[in-house]
Amino acid sequence: MKRISYIVAAICMALLAIVVAAARWIPQHFEKKIEATDDRTFFCRKVHGRLEPAGKLYKNQPFYAIQYNKNWYVTEIGGKPYYIYQQRVKELNRSFTLSPLASPKAIQTVRPKENIWVYQAPRFGQPIGVLYKNTPVQVIATHGDWYQIMFAGTTAYIHKKQVAGLATEVPIIVYHHILKEKENRKYHNPTVVSYEEFSKQMKLLHDDGYHTITLHDLEDFVKGKKDLPAKSIMIHFDDGLKTNYVYAYPVLKKYGLHAAAFLITSRNSRPLKPFNPDDYQFLNWKEIAKMGDVFEFASHTHALHNRGKDGIGNLVKVPAATVKTDLLKSRQLLHGTTYFTYPFGQYKPETIGILKQTGFTLAFTTKIGTVKPGDDPYQLKRHGITPDMTLDEFKKVIQVVE
Incomplete structure (x- = not known):
């Protein structure tokens, strides 16, 4: 997997003002089923008041998100908001009124040692997305050698050996x-x-x-x-x-x-x-x-x-x-x-x-x-x-x- 391009980071920064208007994420009562339009559908997280790429969704995989405004969707990974630029996704069905989804309680937080693939089931197969190195991810369950996580509004799996509830570096x-x-x-x-x-x-x-x-x-x-x-x-x-x-x-x-x-x-x-x-x-x-x-x-x-x-x-x-x-x-x-x-x-x-x-x-x-x-x-x-x-x-x- 290649390093994130400077263009992606620039897009996140250029549109940051739109997102940081809200002091915290307040879920709306509208949930949409969306699909990535290509394999470069990056999602960003807010770190120290700035947006930085944290992973990406793969093409033709359905996900759930909330439309934040005309430019951004907000999805959820481990109970935290992640922002997706609307030009990279398309809606699969109409929006419908829904109370905010309650995230399953996390049992621990882990971080990828390197950029890692995310899977729809607890086995190696076709990945549905990527999590970048050191992105914090909350685990909601374990299945043998796999951790179950919330990934863009749906349950997904990452392999235990690829992440660390452990330090990869020490300041x-x-x-x-x-x-x-x-x-x-x-x-x-x-x-x-x-x-x-x-x-x-x-x-x-x-x-x-x-x-x-x-x-x-x-x-x-x-x-x-x-x-x-x-x-x-x-x-x-x-x-x-x-x-x-x-x-x-x-x-x-x-x-x-x-x-x-x-x-x-x-x-x-x-x-x-x-x-x-x-x-x-x-x-x-x-x-x-x-x-x-x-x-x-x-x-x-x-x-x-x-x-x-x-x-x-x-x-x-x-x-x-x-x-x-x-x-x-x-x-x-x-x-x-x-x-x-x-x-x-x-x-x-x-x-x-x-x-x-x-x-x-x-x-x-x-x-x-x-x-x-x-x-x-x-x-x-x-x-x-x-x-x-x-x-x-x-x-x-x-x-x-x-």
Whole structure:
């Protein structure tokens, strides 16, 4: 199956204004039996206020829809509205008055691993349509190796092996410093996120059913040893700052979320002092011990998180023997952790070799993206969360589908 053409996406966008006039889908009392006029009859879903193609109906297959207006029909897949451009379908019979159909109760939500065919019966045969990768689909029943779904107003089937109530990729979101807006009088840079926005973001993760995973979970996922549930996500905190304890820890605990903090371990033995928002303070080992029910801890080097005027960090500048000694010291202090983040995102092939020699099994970069099975475990991508990021932009990062 070919990739969706840009033309299809353009059609969806050009006619978006017609559809978004309604804040939500309100079924009308008119249902029509329709038929796709060709195999390019795409249906679109609304994602972050935009329409994007989510699948297609095949020619000469009857479906049910509601006429939204003169340009669009609305059909149903798993209790959600999907929009079909009227020029791609034809009506098979007259409209008739009908109360809105009650969708069967969903037993779980799955997502296609790739673009997949949809069948009229629980067996391989002539497909009636296509669902695109990662389109959320609610399952209403199981029949052996098949899931039963609602597809354009009619029951249909998809094969279990082709979908995942499982994650096909995992976003990792990264924070550093958390301060209340009224306290942040000194630090105005991309690494300081307000407590208020952080709280909203964590509430969203909780309310939208996200599952926060551990570093070991992620390692097994990358290496193909473990499946993770859909909506899996990982939360990172780089540097090990005191505000991780003062502000992040209580919020994460409130919402039952897990996180990993990457420590510069030479800075965690500094004397324990009262919190001062105007001072760039690091976690103390006593605070670290108290956070163990929510956080796990990994390495951001022992004492190589520095760089000179040339912008080059010590991790990639000092001799290999010094790097090796530093990493082993960090592992020792962190009870043998095998997980690492590169200071300033800087590394070179030799760095990866030293990580392997010193027992590290995963390493994280500042490259933007998600983590998928088969990714290079020493060059994993993440998303940095910045202070100017809106909640809608945050939803895009974590792949919320509305």
